[in-house]
Amino acid sequence: MSEEGKRNWFARLKDGLKRSSSKLTTGIADIFTKRRLDDEALEEFEDLLITSDLGVATAAKLSAELAKTRFDKEVDSAEIQEFIADEVAKILEPVAKPLVIDPGKKPHVVLVVGVNGSGKTTTIGKLAKTYRDQGLKVMMAAGDTFRAAAVEQLKVWGERTGCPVIARDAGADAAGLAFDAIDQAQREGYDLLLIDTAGRLQNKAHLMDELKKIVRVIHKRDETAPHDTLLVLDATTGQNAHSQVEVFSQATDITGLIVTKLDGTAKGGVVVALAEKFAKPVHAIGVGESAEDLRPFEAKSFARSLAGLED
Numbered sequence: 001m002s003e004e005g006k007r008n009w010f011a012r013l014k015d016g017l018k019r020s021s022s023k024l025t026t027g028i029a030d031i032f033t034k035r036r037l038d039d040e041a042l043e044e045f046e047d048l049l050i051t052s053d054l055g056v057a058t059a060a061k062l063s064a065e066l067a068k069t070r071f072d073k074e075v076d077s078a079e080i081q082e083f084i085a086d087e088v089a090k091i092l093e094p095v096a097k098p099l100v101i102d103p104g105k106k107p108h109v110v111l112v113v114g115v116n117g118s119g120k121t122t123t124i125g126k127l128a129k130t131y132r133d134q135g136l137k138v139m140m141a142a143g144d145t146f147r148a149a150a151v152e153q154l155k156v157w158g159e160r161t162g163c164p165v166i167a168r169d170a171g172a173d174a175a176g177l178a179f180d181a182i183d184q185a186q187r188e189g190y191d192l193l194l195i196d197t198a199g200r201l202q203n204k205a206h207l208m209d210e211l212k213k214i215v216r217v218i219h220k221r222d223e224t225a226p227h228d229t230l231l232v233l234d235a236t237t238g239q240n241a242h243s244q245v246e247v248f249s250q251a252t253d254i255t256g257l258i259v260t261k262l263d264g265t266a267k268g269g270v271v272v273a274l275a276e277k278f279a280k281p282v283h284a285i286g287v288g289e290s291a292e293d294l295r296p297f298e299a300k301s302f303a304r305s306l307a308g309l310e311d
């Protein structure tokens with residue numbers, strides 16, 4: 001990416017994370033206006049991290065780390081912002097992994113799952129554009145056979161990206177569609193097949209069972225597939241994302257996360273809590289509705305944006 005492009009992207013990320021970072025930076029300024037770091041300040045700092053959705057474990061970890069080197073010393077908000085950016089980057093580095101498409105698989109099958117409205121269809125459209133722009137031959141399968149509008153929505157992404165969409169009538173069997181899509185993608189030599197699925201709440205056991213069936217049928221067509229199963233998480237749901245990761249991972253082998261809607265929420269900190277708790281790869285983040293608003297997840301950029309700092 002050109003320096004100009006990187007600068008634009010960081011500006012979008014910073015803009016997108018503004019709600020999350022301003023909550024954190026305002027809190028930091030309130031606590032640390034030329035103040036000696038005492039127990040009370042540490043407690044307020046820990047509470048601020050928890051209310052910023054970084055999670056109890058991360059809050060305790062960062063508070064203990066800060067006390068180690070700065071206890072009883074004068075600290076100011078700029079120093080605390082740099083401290084948070086450094087510590088959060090350390091937590092995020094291990095999970096910041098790009099989605100790698102294996103050219104040996106024809107096609108590389110990516111199954112996309114998540115709760116209703118999390119951004120699955122949009123994210124599939126964005127992924128299709130990303131990989132089409134890299135020269136891959138990409139197909140999409142409208143596996144959300146439950147919601148007629150979802151099939152139409154994916155077809156719009158098909159036109160937008162120039163990638164074909166395999167679809168059936170509303171109400172068709174999602175597993176059967178996945179099977180046929182793999183079959184066609186194999187026959188026509190596609191590099192990547194992105195399979196959309198219907199939104200399903202993690203507390204609906206029968207819908208989790210349907211997801212297991214889709215995976216079983218995909219296995220029947222290609223026993224190595226799906227090669228990636230991505231859980232799309234809407235960052236605005238904050239804490240609920242934890243149970244989504246937990247339950248979807250019980251139903252199928254979630255190989256990575258994509259976190260959407262970071263532009264519309266003050267809960268961007270949840271990405272840090274998820275990394276600390278589940279260590280699942282975060283492949284990309286969404287900061288808007290257009291095709292350009294999905295970018296690889298970069299630990300340092302995200303951490304500095306969250307802390308309200310320049311890249």
Ligand SMILES: Nc1nc2c(ncn2[C@@H]2O[C@H](COP(=O)(O)OP(=O)(O)OP(=O)(O)O)[C@@H](O)[C@H]2O)c(=O)[nH]1
Pocket residue numbers: 114115116117118119120121122123144147150153198199200260261262263264285286287288289293
């Ligand atoms: N602001 C913002 N909106 C997003 C983002 N990603 C998706 N959306 C919007 O979120 C809404 C839901 O997105 P969909 O892609 O339809 O979600 P879905 O998971 O396919 O929904 P279901 O098919 O109902 O399960 C749409 O209005 C999208 O434009 C994002 O990163 N930022």
